[in-house]
Amino acid sequence: MEKKRQYHPKSTRVQNHKYRKHRIWPWILGLVVLAAIGVAIAYFTSVYFKTKNAVDKTYDPHTAVKTTGEFNGKKRFAVLLMGTDTGALDRTEKRGRTDTMILAVVNPTKKHYTLVSIPRDTMAQMIGYKDGFKTEKINAAYELGGAKMSMDSVSKLINVPIKYYAVVNMGGIMKMIRYVGGINIRPTLSFEYGGYIFKKGKLTHMGGAGALAYSRMRYDDPRGDYGRQERQRQVITTLIKKAISISSLSNLDSILTSVSGNVRTNLPFSALQEIATNYRGCAKTSSSDYLHGYNAMIDDAAYQVQPTSELQRISNKARSELGLERAIVDNNETFQNERNIAHGFDFKSGKTQDYHIYDYTESTDTTTGDDGN
DSSP states (O other): OOOGGGOOOOOHHHHHHHHHHOOOOOOOHHIIIIIIIIIHHHHOGGGHHHHHHHHHTTBOGGGOOOOTTTTSSSSOEEEEEEEEOSSSOOTTSOOOOEEEEEEEEEETTTTEEEEEEEOTTBEEEOTTOTTSOOEEEGGGHHHHHHHHHHHHHHHHHHTOOOOEEEEEEGGGHHHHHHHTTOEEEOOSSOEEETTEEEOTTOOEEEOHHHHHHHHHOOTTSTTTHHHHHHHHHHHHHHHHHHHTSGGGGGGHHHHHHHHHHHEEESOOHHHHHHHHHHSGGGGSOEEEEEOOOEEEEETTEEEEEOOHHHHHHHHHHHHHHTTOOOOOOOSHHHHHHHHHHHTTOOTTSOSOEEOOOOOOOOOSOOOOOSOOO
16 A cells, blocks of 8 residues: 555646546456466465356356367466456446557566557547448447457558457556555656656555556656556556465465456456466566557547558567567558558658548458468
């Protein structure tokens, strides 16, 4: 828990405005698997059924895929991690837009995992949209078509097969951090946000509220949303390392309760059990990256448009981590880039420009291809 002396309240109006604007990064699958499930199953069989009951409540059968033999400790795999702010993740509630999308690629050959952030304002085609062709911000995919549309849209955007996902709401985030005893982080820059003061490079212990404030701030970061994404990934990697420690089990009941009410995934308990057993060593090292786009206006709305070279770079990196050959990214986004450049759009200008969406027709097939992970 944060010490009271850390709290420096600002204008309530300003704080509420910022909190509405910036929601939470996801408590990613690593915590669920590596802490609540991994350590419990691996070392404490007495809590097996308690763990299974909690994890079963997170399972989404509507996006179920075959997992037999997929997690044998040798195969690589990718999981799309999403954060949303819609309350408890029961199946009857209305979906909201995702605030954060991160592609996590687990590579047992190198014994590490890679996190790739997809900026929420990225222009992308909504794959599987019922009324035909539609281009939106990538964070709208979950609201329009749930986890399947999110996976298919990101998959098409960077030409990487994605079969698995985990989505979490912010309702249980602060509790989860508190239940693992908080985390220690060296801030990437000095700033004050949400009543908390952070000093660059100074090792800081953060409970749930502090970590939330640290990962939310954007406007005072010289790098804007990209700086925020870096802090999100920093918190995620720190959490994973902390979550795999035996000490986390002291609050196992509380962790499992929060997980069951705030996480949704299409990975069944058996698959999570295999991941916990066979990929535990991958949690110790990590790398991170992000799609770096350009500001543009589309129909009077602010977007991030990704140059074709950047889409190709991230595609190459993710496919390499998955053990797949490189493949040319050829989709709606590359088509729009070509047409816009032909009409004067300059990705090197450094200015916010108007970006036009041209007619684009493609197959209704939304599968990820024959090179699945």
